[in-house]
Amino acid sequence: MKQIHLKKSINVKRPLVEVFHYVSHFENNDQWNSSIKESRKISPGRLGVGTRFELIFGLGPLMATVLYEVKRYEKDKSIWLHGLGTSYEGEERISFHKIDELSTQINYEIEYQFKGLLNIFGNSFRENTFGFGGRSLEDLKRALEYVPPGPKATLMDSMQDTLIIPGVLNFTKRGHRTGKKKWGPLSSYLGGKKVLLTGGSSGLGRATALGLAKLGADLTIVSRNEEKSWQTAFLVEEETGQKVHVEKRDLSALEDVKALSEKLLKSGRPIDILINNAGALYNEREVTSEGFEKSFALLLLSPFVLTENLFPLLKKGGHSRVINVASGGMYTQALKLKGLEMRPENYNGSVAYARAKRGLVTLSEVWAKEWASDFINVNSMHPGWADTPGVAESLPKFYKFMEPHLRTPEEGSDTIIWMASAPELDQMSGHFFLDRIPRKTFLIPGTKHSADLIPKFYDYLKNKARPYLIRN
Ligand SMILES: NC(=O)c1ccc[n+]([C@@H]2O[C@H](COP(=O)([O-])OP(=O)(O)OC[C@H]3O[C@@H](n4cnc5c(N)ncnc54)[C@H](OP(=O)(O)O)[C@@H]3O)[C@@H](O)[C@H]2O)c1
Known part of the structure; x- marks a missing residue:
């Protein structure tokens, strides 16, 4: 099975604490990552090593559930997660660096492999089709920086x-x-x-x-x-x-x-x-x-x-x-x-x-x-x-x-x-x-x-x- 390794960085105009807080709460994923249809925390208790999340990925007509577990957690510094599903297994390592009081660098590293059917077709997906490729990180940046206009009734x-x-x-x-x-x-x-x-x-x-x-x-x-x-x-x-x-x-x-x-x-x-x-x-x-x-x-x-x-x-x-x-x-x-x-x-x-x-x-x-x-x-x-x-x-x-x-x-x-x-x-x-x-x-x-x-x-x-x- 082919192991895929992606590494990306983005800078966002939000303080470190706020960025860490939002990104490390993996249940927020469905708010910004368009490949994720639903995400939720499934273990009780505060966020830390052992916290588990369920993410449902939608790849065109395919749906795949991946269970994530936090493997390493250093507040305001890094979070590592292991994701496991019937068609996917991967390791995600996210680290956060303060650029200045108002901006933060996010380094996102992911190593994964497709399993089963996705192993046959999966590698033909472009890197940004699944999870945290370039476009998704741009979406994350937008989620952290963009203030929409006040809502109006249609x-x-x-x-x-x-x-x-x-x-x-x-x-x-x-x-x-x-x-x-x-x-x-x-x-x-x-x-x-x-x-x-x-x-x-x-x-x-x-x-x-x-x-x-x-x-x-x-x-x-x-x-x-x-x-x-x-x-x-x-x-x-x-x-x-x-x-x-x-x-x-x-x-x-x-x-x-x-x-x-x-x-x-x-x-x-x-x-x-x-x-x-x-x-x-x-x-x-x-x-x-x-x-x-x-x-x-x-x-x-x-x-x-x-x-x-x-x-x-x-x-x-x-x-x-x-x-x-x-x-x-x-x-x-x-x-x-x-x-x-x-x-x-x-x-x-x-x-x-x-x-x-x-x-x-x-x-x-x-x-x-x-x-x-x-x-x-x-x-x-x-x-x-x-x-x-x-x-x-x-x-x-x-x-x-x-x-x-x-x-x-x-x-x-x-x-x-x-x-x-x-x-x-x-x-x-x-x-x-x-x-x-x-x-x-x-x-x-x-x-x-x-x-x-x-x-x-x-x-x-x-x-x-x-x-x-x-x-x-
Ligand atoms: N649920 C709905 O469908 C719905 C729909 C429209 C509007 N609302 C409004 O939503 C709000 C919350 O309602 P809820 O449905 O969540 O009802 P709830 O479960 O009965 O909660 C009501 C809360 O108000 C507190 N409360 C009631 N009388 C009080 C008093 N005299 N002094 C201090 N606290 C008092 C209660 O605390 P204690 O009992 O501990 O005092 C409780 O925390 C209310 O304003 C309600 O009118 C609810």
């Missing part, structure tokens, strides 16, 4: 959303699957970035915590249930080696939100990314000890107080981001001050939830304008329908009916992670995203509010929140 996206039914079908895992085909690589690195994530103990929050930690972020997660939060923290540490800070708070209690804000302000540490994700749908009306209807308190007033209070730390972060996790349910409701806190006689949990989420999307647009000159980007999103404990508990019938079509928490949280890290988002504020595409915020006739309601809405929240606001 005519098809807008038509599907407007026609409601196809739009709603995209809330299922189908929307994620279709969207994914158009996405470019995400080689962002969040090392040294401080993230405050509410609701990190479960569902989308847990998946977001893991996704952001994989990009190197320094996380604090907030929830009521300390044990569940620590489960997230242990998972993250086991997978990434990153420590997670845990804050036990009831975010529907605004005194607790204020106390958390005070603690963070006292620490003085800038916040680069604030993700208001905590949420719940209350089928039965509840009133908090502070006298607020609970959906309104948790889903709208609480992120209002937290974000307003943390403004100095967001500003200090310079180019910081606020991400508000809303819901597609908000499309069904108009912004009306009167109905924000639903009264007992007409309470409906889904309506109260949708109204609060409509409020959160509107608030994101207000902050985006107000804080543009402070370089704070504020966007909102909806995750589609994802299989989380929250959905299973609060919407059991919907859950039972839709279960096979629900997104995984990882699929639901993808847009949050992208919004927190993608460089093209630097220039985008005040948008509402689904599957990495900005969407219309009004689809149903009669749900659009007039512009003069917005200052009234903001004042309404401010008045309700006044005792809990640190800067008035």
